[in-house]
Amino acid sequence: xxxxxxxxxxxxxMPFAGRRxxxxxxxxxxxxxxxxxxxxxxxxxxxxxxxDRPDSIMVDAVWSIV
Numbered sequence: 001x002x003x004x005x006x007x008x009x010x011x012x013x014m015p016f017a018g019r020r021x022x023x024x025x026x027x028x029x030x031x032x033x034x035x036x037x038x039x040x041x042x043x044x045x046x047x048x049x050x051x052d053r054p055d056s057i058m059v060d061a062v063w064s065i066v
Contacts, residue, residue: 012040 014036025033041047054062 011043012036 014033
């Protein structure tokens with residue numbers, strides 16, 4: 001993975017200029033997000049625990065329907 005320069009302090013939330021019409025993230029924005037997310041998870045290791053995401057059994061069941 002190539003390294004990206006961060007324009008702001010590492011971590012989340014990441015600045016967003018706000019595009020309309022379904023514009024996608026550029027590769028550089030995606031790379032920056034991944035770097036920032038990793039830094040954020042270092043500072044807040046339990047961050048993802050509060051999202052109440054489905055477990056792998058539920059995910060597999062949904063994928064079998066789709």
